[in-house]
Amino acid sequence: MLKLTNTLTGTQEAFTPSDGEHVRMYTCGPTVYDYAHIGNFRTYVFEDVLRRHLLSKGWKLTHVMNITDIDDKIIRRSVELGVDIHTYTAPFTKAFFEDSTTLKIQRPDIITPATDYIPEMVELVEKLLAAGYAYREGDSIYFRISRFPNYGRLSRLDKRELKIGARIDADEYEKEEPRDFVLWKAPKDDQEPRWDAPFGTGRPGWHLECSAMAMKNLGATLDIHCGAVDNIFPHHDNEIAQSEAVTGKPFVRFWVHGEFLLVEGEKMSKSKGNFYTLRDLIERGHDPLAIRLELMRVPYRKQLNFTMEGLRGSQSSLDRVKDFLFRLKSATLEAGSDPGIASGTASARNQFEAALDDDLNTAQGLGAMFELIREANIALSENRLREDNRREIFDFFQTIEQRLAIVPPLESVVQGDQEIDALVARRNEARRNRDFAMSDQIRKELVDRGILIEDTKEGTRWRRK
């Protein structure tokens, strides 16, 4: 049974889709004004693991993710460059999906760019105006928080006191109350993009898009809505207010928020010089799979301190998995099954499932995998492992791959290559003649070509790095 921590209640709750079979999930996507950074991807990787786990339960899943392709930053930069916003955002949207693919993040079922949903947003604002939840001030439209008594439930706003001297009002528009938030912004100048609406020309405020696009595609009540913790307030509280004011129904059953990624113990920021995009890391030669593993090593509810040392550690862990799978694949085994290994494999599988069910405890799931690797390695050295055991272990790793997508591919590693085979044969010839100088020289040649050699009792095997 899957348990998830629900921000709404602050506790772990058993999750099932409201109708028992179809999960309706919305995840906050990127604002495409620049390349996404690894902090962003920590969240997307967690959501990907959730997505994969939900699918494994046999539920039907409709997963919607937005692309915020209109906001202040986008407008400012596109104006600076003298291009329209779509011309500006298109390459970053494309880059985002390329990066996601690099990290083996599955594509959501429905992608909703904000600018494709203007009519839905306009409709929402009209309803809010009609019901008295929204008002016009100047040429902009605001949400009237005083009309929505439950406001701030998600962030437990009622328990908070405002910091003395804290800036309450983030923008310069007039409002009835400082805490009211903007639904529809009147253009400030000629350059700003705008859309016509019955209540005036303008553009949508940020919070509006998620409500409109989520409800349009998933209905009034979502099963799951994800994002990172920084979205809890005000973004998600505002979404709740807008949506529930219109529908009168609970907007979301499970709010699931990913904690922040820190870099070297501090929040990532460009000024601190600890800011990495995925592309930065790839350029430095890091393996995307190691990055993915590093991003899920710590369960989503806990802050993850990203360090280069940690990333190297993940790479080493990954190499261990790769070495093991390679060893298992190339071993010569007898038919049959060793009962000890069989039960070890079954128990690793159970532990893995239980770990993911337990609020996506990836650290524990990974632990179960490594325990099995050690057990199987010992069995391999003691010649106890049998053909059926191997099949079951490979089956398990297939499951791990479906769920976590961190299993290194073997195909590219062990594929036949006549030229390499010939070099290996020549080296073994030299070894037989005890011409170790020659043997080592050939090995060096192979290493230079990215080939690792392992001499075992069953002969020499090689693989690509």
Add this chain to the structure above:
RNA sequence: GGCGCCGUACCCAAGCGGUAAGGGAGAGGUCUGCAAAACCUUUAUGCAUCGGUUCGAAUCCGAUCGGCGCCUCCA
């Protein structure tokens, strides 16, 4: 100041009342012509500190110290 998360070995980390998973790094060893890989041993009578509850606590309660985040666009 308020709200929230957290403090487990050199580093990362699981642990959810029954006696400290796992990964990385280091050291020593087995195997090997040498490597590589693998395996073995080794690194927490102790889980920030101090009290309390309990037959029993890293796990529950209280206090203290420390770190991080949010309260403002932000994954």
